[in-house]
Amino acid sequence: MNLTTAFSFRLIISAAFMAVLLSSCKMKKPLPSEHILSAAQVEADLKLFKNIIEAAHPSFDLYSNPEKFGLLADSLFPGAESITVREFHNRLSFMLNRLGCAHTGIYMSTAAYDSLQSKDYFFPYPVSWLDEKLLVNVKGYLIPEGAEIKTINGRPVAEIMAALATFECVEGKDRPIQQELSAANFGLEYFYQYGDEKAFSVVYVDTTGVRKQDLVSPVNLTELQRMEKEELYYYDRTEIPYDLSFYEDAGLAVMKVSSFAFNDGQQQDGFDHFCMNSFELLRAKPWINTLVIDLRQNKGGTLDEACLLFSYLAKEPFKEVKESYTRFRQIPFSEYLSE
Structure with a gap:
């Protein structure tokens, strides 16, 4: 093979390689x-x-x-x-x-x-929203647990949380819980709002009050969800959806109800008995003069269960529903309903 032939052969191979490369680029489909x-x-x-x-x-x-x-x-x-x-x-x-x-x-x-599960697009730390602050809620990483995030890629936290709040539909007009819900879904909603960011420059204040800045890499959604499930620094457990604790010296009782949604009759009966037993116990402890009902982790449920709890607090009879009406007799656009 002479030099001219060798050069031509290499040129053909290079051209073929570029054609394959360009073809593969064209065939690559964007994420849904x-x-x-x-x-x-x-x-x-x-x-x-x-x-x-x-x-x-x-x-x-x-x-x-x-x-x-x-x-x-x-x-x-x-x-x-x-x-x-x-x-x-x-x-x-x-x-x-x-x-x-x-x-x-x-x-x-x-x-x-x-x-999105395998794509490294997501902010790498679970966070919590507390007292109008966005706090790192995972331990053992570059940015320490409890650090207050001030900016991400130059965006102030207040601006970010206001944008993400629109993903959380809640009742009424006064809706401060939106930021708390957005913090719980922060990684995914941040991606929805700002798209794929290759890195996150984070300005934060650690728990000693020192202001710092670090660059952290994104993680995939599967890894982020694993961290949220296994590595949260602070997690208010809600496997048992109701609990009553007494602080006798302070004359205080705390009733925690993390859900008003119960999937079957047995769970509903359990909540009925919890309410009945709790208030009987409170009546038997007259030195308990303050009851705190903690609904901070409560994501809602049925009106019946909420009204059941309220019935033990109400001073006079009340109606669950004042009036009801329907806007239509047949479901419109039923062809778009899934099974």
């Missing part, structure tokens, strides 16, 4: 969350979304109306544009947040969520 929706898809899906909410949401008129909802949609979708599934999800979340209903939410598809 980063899939681009055409302007026509966005317009059609937004119209369907608005129609379903306006026709089927039971308390749509409480905090909104078709005019307000339409103006909100116009401000978030000012013109025909192509956007990612993630951005579409974020804007719809913002709209739903204005309804003031904890029973209405929007979620990424299972395929989109599952595709």
Whole structure:
């Protein structure tokens, strides 16, 4: 093989390699969350979304109306544009947040969520929201447990938490619990809001009051969820959803109820007996003059169970429901319901 032939052969191999490389790049599909929706898809899906909410949401008129909802949609979708599934999800979340209903939410598809499990996109520490502070809630890593995070990649925590709060639909207008819920889902919601960030520059104040800055790498969602399950520094256990403790010297009793949702009759009976026994015990201890009912970990449940507890506190009879009504006799858009 002469030099000309050898050079030509190498050139052919190099060209073939580049062709394969370029072909593989073209074949690489984006994550489902980063899939681009055409302007026509966005317009059609937004119209369907608005129609379903306006026709089927039971308390749509409480905090909104078709005019307000339409103006909100116009401000978030000012013109025909192509956007990612993630951005579409974020804007719809913002709209739903204005309804003031904890029973209405929007979620990424299972395929989109599952595709994130192995991707190193997520803030690497579980956090908690306490006294308007975002605190690191895991021990043994570069940023110590209890450190107060001030900024992430230059964004002030107050700005971040205000943005993430729109992912948490809760009841009413005064909704400080949104930040607490966003802290519990911080890694995922931060990704939804800001996308894939290659590293996190974190300014924080440690528990001795020293201000520091460190650069930490993202982790995948599977690892973050493992940390949240196995390595939390502070975790208020809720496996048993109710408990009563006495602090005799202080004349204090603390009743902790972490849920009003019980899956079967046996659990409901258990809560009924817990309430009955607890208040009988309180009556037998007249020196206990203060009762604290701790609902901080309570994520809700049925009205019956909440009213059962309240019945032991009420000074006079009360009605669980003053009045009720229905907005429709047949479920609209039933073709979109899953089994």
